[in-house]
Amino acid sequence: MTEQAKLHGFFRSSATYRVKIALALKGLTFEYLSYSLRNKEQLAPAFLALNPQGLVPALEINGAVLTQSLAICEYLDELHPTPALLPNSVFARAKVRAAAYAIACDVHPVQNLKILNRLRALGQGDDVVDIWARTTIEEGLAAYEKLIPAEVGPFSFGATPSLADICLIPQLANARRFGVDLSATRIRTIEAACLALKPFAPIPDSP
Amino acid sequence: MTEQAKLHGFFRSSATYRVKIALALKGLTFEYLSYSLRNKEQLAPAFLALNPQGLVPALEINGAVLTQSLAICEYLDELHPTPALLPNSVFARAKVRAAAYAIACDVHPVQNLKILNRLRALGQGDDVVDIWARTTIEEGLAAYEKLIPAEVGPFSFGATPSLADICLIPQLANARRFGVDLSATRIRTIEAACLALKPFAPIPDSP
Numbered sequence: 397m398t399e400q401a402k403l404h405g406f407f408r409s410s411a412t413y414r415v416k417i418a419l420a421l422k423g424l425t426f427e428y429l430s431y432s433l434r435n436k437e438q439l440a441p442a443f444l445a446l447n448p449q450g451l452v453p454a455l456e457i458n459g460a461v462l463t464q465s466l467a468i469c470e471y472l473d474e475l476h477p478t479p480a481l482l483p484n485s486v487f488a489r490a491k492v493r494a495a496a497y498a499i500a501c502d503v504h505p506v507q508n509l510k511i512l513n514r515l516r517a518l519g520q521g522d523d524v525v526d527i528w529a530r531t532t533i534e535e536g537l538a539a540y541e542k543l544i545p546a547e548v549g550p551f552s553f554g555a556t557p558s559l560a561d562i563c564l565i566p567q568l569a570n571a572r573r574f575g576v577d578l579s580a581t582r583i584r585t586i587e588a589a590c591l592a593l594k595p596f597a598p599i600p601d602s603p
Numbered sequence: 604m605t606e607q608a609k610l611h612g613f614f615r616s617s618a619t620y621r622v623k624i625a626l627a628l629k630g631l632t633f634e635y636l637s638y639s640l641r642n643k644e645q646l647a648p649a650f651l652a653l654n655p656q657g658l659v660p661a662l663e664i665n666g667a668v669l670t671q672s673l674a675i676c677e678y679l680d681e682l683h684p685t686p687a688l689l690p691n692s693v694f695a696r697a698k699v700r701a702a703a704y705a706i707a708c709d710v711h712p713v714q715n716l717k718i719l720n721r722l723r724a725l726g727q728g729d730d731v732v733d734i735w736a737r738t739t740i741e742e743g744l745a746a747y748e749k750l751i752p753a754e755v756g757p758f759s760f761g762a763t764p765s766l767a768d769i770c771l772i773p774q775l776a777n778a779r780r781f782g783v784d785l786s787a788t789r790i791r792t793i794e795a796a797c798l799a800l801k802p803f804a805p806i807p808d809s810p
Contacts, residue, residue: 494674
């Protein structure tokens, strides 16, 4: 635990942002190293040596390299149980994970840069690609609101931020980029509660 | 624990198949109720009452309804620790989860029926849609092989099946449907080890 963790990622990557939030919520310090997805730096040998999958983020921690943002969040939660990212009850944990996966499995992979670029390569115009992304996010956030308890707050699952919030907040940055209207949603109040906490601050663009 | 679990799903749904494997590995009996995705039965009121997200599967168990296949698998593993779907060491757990998510987040959502139908609605022909699915699966399975330990077996992470195998095997059914050549891969030997176990048997099509 003496060695400083290194987060290898990209500021616009939702998955990198998730890990950044989890590290910060746990009070762990880390060095951040940027790999521009625009320049495909995640496919350069230096990064592939860390993660052969060629996807950000990768986290160097405790002498090992971990990948997949949700696996990293669970790792951090198991190793540093306080503050907890998941509740104690087995049933409640399943509910928080289900909301997190509704973003991480059903929304994010369908509207990330790689997929949108594949649509463009098939000859789809920017307007169609934007609608694809916006529709995916709108449907996903509507589903998310149904998966969290009604009228409890200020976070998705009560008084403290959870794995669900860690997935939600980075997705909202994408939502805004594609013009999703969040004004009438409960999600907006959850976002405000999260962004009032320093660990949820976005990763700044690298100079 | 006296009440019988009810698995609501569809035989061709990878996510339903994952939960079926996990229930069977844990030795839990369950009733299976089929909702045809071809007929959009997952969007009918009877199913939306179980899962407002309108996605199979939903699992009725212990007086509650759970959704999201990976959340259900973690729930079953926490409630019934033997046989374990995740190893004991925190680091090893992160590695197994990373491989599972490489399928469940990076492959399956990008090539499921819903997304392929959206591509068709954009005017893409069946040949383009098939290539989309096949390429996604090929890239994902190649990544999966890099995320599992080399030359240990017979399962993805050693001598017993794990959450990673639970995600892999249903994906292979899709791989075959789209003509992915698995003959030279280590995945094929993992598949053989899994399919030799009764819990990994596919869900039969409903009559």
